[in-house]
Amino acid sequence: MRIEIGGLLIHEELYRLVEEEIAPGTGVNTEDFWAGLGQIVVELGGQNRELLDRRGSLQRKLDTWYLQRKGDTLNQAEYQAFLYEIGYLVPEGDHFEVVTANVDDEIARVAGPQLVVPVDKARYALNAANARWGSLYDALYGTDVISEGDGAARGEGYNPVRGSRVIAEANQFLDGAVPLRCGSFADVVDISVSSDGELGFKLKDGRVSGLSDADQFVGYTPGDGGIAAVLLVNHGLHIEIQIDPMHPVGAAHPADVKDVVLEAAVTTIQDCEDSVSAVDAEDKVRVYRNWNGIMQGTLEANFEKNGRQVTRMLNADREFVSPGGGAITLPGRSLLLIRNVGIHMYT
Numbered sequence: 272m273r274i275e276i277g278g279l280l281i282h283e284e285l286y287r288l289v290e291e292e293i294a295p296g297t298g299v300n301t302e303d304f305w306a307g308l309g310q311i312v313v314e315l316g317g318q319n320r321e322l323l324d325r326r327g328s329l330q331r332k333l334d335t336w337y338l339q340r341k342g343d344t345l346n347q348a349e350y351q352a353f354l355y356e357i358g359y360l361v362p363e364g365d366h367f368e369v370v371t372a373n374v375d376d377e378i379a380r381v382a383g384p385q386l387v388v389p390v391d392k393a394r395y396a397l398n399a400a401n402a403r404w405g406s407l408y409d410a411l412y413g414t415d416v417i418s419e420g421d422g423a424a425r426g427e428g429y430n431p432v433r434g435s436r437v438i439a440e441a442n443q444f445l446d447g448a449v450p451l452r453c454g455s456f457a458d459v460v461d462i463s464v465s466s467d468g469e470l471g472f473k474l475k476d477g478r479v480s481g482l483s484d485a486d487q488f489v490g491y492t493p494g495d496g497g498i499a500a501v502l503l504v505n506h507g508l509h510i511e512i513q514i515d516p517m518h519p520v521g522a523a524h525p526a527d528v529k530d531v532v533l534e535a536a537v538t539t540i541q542d543c544e545d546s547v548s549a550v551d552a553e554d555k556v557r558v559y560r561n562w563n564g565i566m567q568g569t570l571e572a573n574f575e576k577n578g579r580q581v582t583r584m585l586n587a588d589r590e591f592v593s594p595g596g597g598a599i600t601l602p603g604r605s606l607l608l609i610r611n612v613g614i615h616m617y618t
Contacts, residue, residue, distance in 0.1 A: 276302070277309030282552035285559075293563050332357045377606040381507040383537035386605065390541040391549065391557045393564070394572035394583060400565060401586045402536035403605045404511070407444065408520065409530075411437040431523065438524060441531045445512075448505040449487050451480045459526045462514060464491045464498050468594030475525070490591035490599045502591045502599070509534040509601060511589075539605035541565065544612040562609060 273280040294301045336353055354360040371379035388399035411417050412425070412433060417440060419425060423433040442456040451459075454474045461473035470488045472480045482488055482503070489509065492500035503510040511532040515521040521529030541562060543549045549558045564570030565585065572583045586603035593599050 277305030277307075279305065279309045279312065281305070282556075284556045285552050288556050288559060288563075292560065296567075329357060329359055333359070375606050376507070377537040381537050383508055384535055386536045386539040387542050387546065387610075388539060389546040390543055390561050390565075390609075391547050391554070393561050393570055394574060396541055396561055396565060397570060397572055397583045397585060399536065399539045399541070400604045400607060401583075402539065403534060403602060404532050404586070404589070405535040407441050407531040407533050408437050411440050416440070429519065434520060434523065438528075445510070445531065449503045449510060450483045452483050453478060453480045462498065462501055462512065462526050462528075464501070464594070468596065470501065470594070472526075488594060490593045492591055500591070502601075508537070534601075536605050538608060540608045540610050542610045544610050547612075549612055565607065 272283040274283055274286040275281075276286070289304065290301050294304065351360070355362075377383070386399045386402055388395050390396045417423060417433060417436050419433075421432075422430075423436055424430060425433065439457065445456040451472055454472070454476075456472075458474040458476070459472045460475050463471050463473070465471065470481060470485075470491075474480060487503050487505060488501070489504050490502040491498045492502075494500075494514065497514070499514055501512045501514070503512070512528055513521075513530045513532060514527050515529040516527040518529035521527045543555075543558045543562075547554070547558060549555050561570060568585055570585065574581055574583070588603045589601045591599040591601070
C-alpha cells in the first residue's frame with residue numbers, strides 16, 4: 272500500500288516510520304517534510320536523471336571499447352585519448368584550494384582508522400560506533416600478533432603465560448608512543464598523580480620518572496586511594512592506562528595495570544550502500560530505523576554470547592580530570608558518517 276502525499280507515492284512502512292518514529296521530537300511538521308521532499312524531487316529529479324543517463328552512456332562506451340580490444344595489449348596513449356574523447360577525462364582546470372575550516376577534527380586533523388559497517392545490522396552498527404576505543408590487551412591476546420608457542424596458547428580460559436607476553440608487548444608500544452624520561456614501562460611498579468597534577472612513574476629501582484614529553488599527559492581518573500586511569504596522547508590519539516589492583520590482570524601487573532585502551536576508529540561510515548544495498552522500501556525502513564536509533568542514542572541489540580544474554584548500546588562519553596583539576600570529556604563513539612543509496616539509481 273502506498274500513501275499519496277506531497278505529490279509523491281510513499282510506501283506505507285516508510286510513511287509510518289517517518290510519522291511515528293523519526294519526526295516526533297524533532298519539531299518538524301511531517302506535512303511540511305513530505306511537501307518539501309516532493310518539491311526536491313520535482314526540481315532535481317530531471318537533472319538527476321540526466322546525470323544517470325550520462326553515466327550509463329559512459330559505461331556503455333567503455334564496455335564496447337574493452338570488448339573490441341579483448342585480449343589485446345593496452346595502448347596507453349590510445350586509451351587515454353579515448354577517455355578524453357568521451358568526456359570521462361577532462362583537461363586539468365585552474366588551481367584551487369581545499370580548506371578544513373568548520374570540519375570535525377576527526378576528519379581535518381587526526382589520522383586514525385575508519386570503519387565501514389552495514390547499518391541494517393544493529394549489533395554491527397553499534398560495535399562500529401563504539402570502536403572509538405578498544406583494548407590493546409584484548410587485541411594482542413586474541414590475535415596472532417602474540418605467538419602461541421612455548422605455552423602461550425589462547426585456549427578457552429585466561430592463560431597467564433600469554434597474558435605476560437601481552438603486557439610485555441604493550442609496554443614496548445608505550446615506550447615508543449609515550450616514552451618515559453628515564454627507564455621503561457616494563458620497569459614501572461607504581462603510577463601516581465600528585466596533588467599539583469604531576470604524573471609520576473615509580474620504577475623498580477626506586478627512581479621516579481615522568482614522561483619525556485610532559486605535554487603528552489592529558490588527564491586522569493581518580494580512584495579509591497589513588498588513580499583509576501591515566502590519559503595520555505600521541506599524534507592526537509589518546510591512550511588510557513587503566514589501573515585496578517583487584518582485577519585479575521591488574522593484580523598480576525607490577526603497577527596494577529589492568530588494560531591499555533587506545534583511541535582507535537575515530538570515524539565510521541554507517542553504510543546503506545555497498546555492504547547493504549538498501550533499495551526496496553523494506554530495506555530502507557530497516558536502515559533508516561537503525562540510523563534514527565543511533566542518532567537518538569536509543570538503538571540496542573540483544574543477543575546471546577557465551578551462554579548469556581547481552582544487551583549492546585552506544586557507549587557514553589569518557590570523563591577525566593585534567594592535570595589542573597578541570598573536567599575533560601572525550602567522545603565515547605566514532606564520528607559517524609552516513610552513506611546513502613538511491614540518488615544514483617532509478618529508485
